[in-house]
Amino acid sequence: MDIREIDLTINQERLIEMLDAHMASLKEELFPYQKEHFSFASYEGGEYTGGITGEILWNTAHISLLAVDPAKKGRGIGKILLKQAEDYAKQNRCTQIHLETMSYQAPLFYEKKWL
Template sequence: MRIEELNQEQNQQEISGLLEEHSRRMDDSIPPYEREVISLAAYEGDTYVGGITGDMVWKILNVHLLAVDPVYRGNGLGAILLKELEDRARSRGCKVSELTTMSWQAPHFYQKQGYGIFGEIHDCPQEGQTKYYLKKSLE
């Protein structure tokens, strides 16, 4: 046996196949693990000013990245992007949204958008900082 690096896309396909096979053996009513990506961008004229990405699996939206150009922060663009992502996921059947953020990033922003903290890792990546796990019902 050997362990080697493999192209991420190919490896994800192989892993997904193994997981699908396992799920079918455990409970054949479990739906397929099908990932759908949503990627939204905001522009002021021709200038990129922010964006958000996420994916949906098993009626769960997983928010990956959200950023707004510092010049445009504080005007609600982050909330608009997040709401648009949530609305599109909801229209595709998603029931809940989940994400992670760091203590120096945006935990309070997400809480203002209706997300609740359900987990924390303290002293990550270094002492005094925290990684937060948040979720929100989309129903």
């Protein structure tokens, strides 16, 4: 066996072909491998106050970035942005949302039961 570093785009295309072929052989109804990106922003009085980005792949939404202007924290902006992403995911037949955070990135916000 020979492991090599290759161009990311070429590798992704080949992997997607393999995964799609495997999925086509299954008897279950599965979503095709089509990544869809989403991006929502919050504004107050025309001023950008925060945003959320992510992608949908198969039946899973992945939150990539979420941030709120530090001067605007505590106003529910993050909660509203996450709710918008959740609603968008549901509209696109997602059954799960994946989000990762670090211990220094507002852990109390993520520990709240906001949904």
